[in-house]
Amino acid sequence: MLTLPSARPKAIGALLAVALLVACNAPGPASPTPSASPSAPVVCGADEIAASGIDGSVVDIDGNPLEDILVQLDNGAGFTGSARTPAEGTFSAPGVSGEFVITTLDLDYQSLTQRVTVPCGETVEVELVLTPIDE
Numbered sequence: 001m002l003t004l005p006s007a008r009p010k011a012i013g014a015l016l017a018v019a020l021l022v023a024c025n026a027p028g029p030a031s032p033t034p035s036a037s038p039s040a041p042v043v044c045g046a047d048e049i050a051a052s053g054i055d056g057s058v059v060d061i062d063g064n065p066l067e068d069i070l071v072q073l074d075n076g077a078g079f080t081g082s083a084r085t086p087a088e089g090t091f092s093a094p095g096v097s098g099e100f101v102i103t104t105l106d107l108d109y110q111s112l113t114q115r116v117t118v119p120c121g122e123t124v125e126v127e128l129v130l131t132p133i134d135e
Helices: 010-024 046-051
Strands: 053-060 070-074 080-084 090-094 098-105 112-118 123-130
Touching: 053 070, 053 098, 053 112, 098 123, 112 123
Parallel strands: 053 123
Antiparallel strands: 053 090, 070 080, 070 098, 098 112
């Protein structure tokens, strides 16, 4: 789930967690990894999915955390999740693995898109540095 600010209902967070978990096991393009058969899709076990995820932060060019930035997560197979950053500028998507595109949207900052690969059983840390639109 993408971590939502405390002002959001907790039920939405739980729903996003379930949707992300389902999306990780949904059929779709698999990330290429070495295997006995090059065309075999990567399938994570339940324990690996539970241990996988994305922990991120959104900061300005001086390293200051940015609040209320819309962060969107897309797995390329039809699933998208989104949340806004709290005052600490953080976001997380626990229980996900595979290929994702993370995009930020805000009126005061240029949009940023970054591709992230989350291997089975690993948590990937991402820092998104945004540039003000007027620069």
